[in-house]
Amino acid sequence: MRRWKHVFKLDPDRDIDDMALERICLSGTDAVMVGGTTGVTFDNTVDLLSRIRRFEVPCVLEISDREAIVPGFDLYFIPIVLNAGDPDWIVGHHHLAVKDFGPMMQWEQIVAEGYVILNGNSSAAKVTRARTELDTADVVAYGRMAERLFRLPVLYIEYSGTFGDMELVSRTASSLEGARLFYGGGIDGADKARQAAEAAHTIIVGNAIYENLDRALETVQAIQDVEKGCL
Ligand SMILES: CC(C)=CCC/C(C)=C/CC/C(C)=C/CC/C(C)=C/CC/C(C)=C/CC/C(C)=C/CC/C(C)=C/COP(=O)(O)OP(=O)(O)O
Ligand SMILES: O=P(O)(O)OC[C@@H](O)CO
Ligand SMILES: [Mg+2]
Helix, strand or coil, rough: CCCEEEEEEECHHHHHCCCHHHHHHCCCEEEEEECCCCCCCEEEHHHHHHCCCCCCCCCEEECCCCCCCCCCCCEEEEEEEECCCHHHHHHHHHHHHHHHHHHHHHHHHHHEEEEECCCCCHHHHHHCCCCCCCCCHHHHHHHHHHHHHCCCCCCEECCCCCCHHHHHHHHEEEEEEECEEEEEEEECHHHHHHHHHHCCHHHEEEHHHHHEEEEEEHHHHHHHHHHHHHH
């Protein structure tokens, strides 16, 4: 996970045909993450996992619903929304899930993500009642809390559905000393992928898969170009 530069996020609540799924899984992306804010069920998650498992790409579940925790993923990513207005999305659902699953959890498969949600119009912001009116200093402070207070391995800056402020992302990444900065939101092609990859450690491409697959696939090569430029 610490070496991932590019991840595709597939939503179990959205349709993807076999050909498109094959192109995603064979694209050269570092991993496929399964997740979404609404409409994620046990059944649609099992279905997507079994289709992805025809390929060798690492496959992780980002849990957003306790009813849709499916065995068989390589890793489980657990969002903790640091700027949630409703504490259930910081510790509440997690507490109930650990109460149910605690005895059978393989903790080495668990990756906790400190989320900061910055697009107030996104489903994730609405569900968690996120306080999105934040400036760079606020987000840097959340980053320091994530890695220093809570020892989280990942800070996820989430602009889901819109392309964010890369200056803010870059300054936050620079302030982290060990945690990885994941950036997701509005990466719809190579140009935005390059900008995001210059600011963050790992970029996540979601909606573009469903909106323009060819352009979404170009983001993988764009990351490789940024990497070569850094050598
Ligand atoms: C045997 C077995 C199965 C063992 C498994 C054990 C295991 C892994 C247990 C897990 C225990 C645990 C701590 C679970 C957490 C439970 C939980 C529900 C936590 C809350 C997560 C959370 C804060 C969700 C809020 C929403 C959110 C941040 C979702 C993340 C994904 C996201 C933002 C997607 C974007 O959504 P999208 O649908 O694309 O949005 P748009 O419509 O805007 O595009
Ligand atoms: O869907 P987009 O806007 O690409 O965002 C990706 C991801 O961060 C969503 O959780
Ligand atoms: Mg989405």
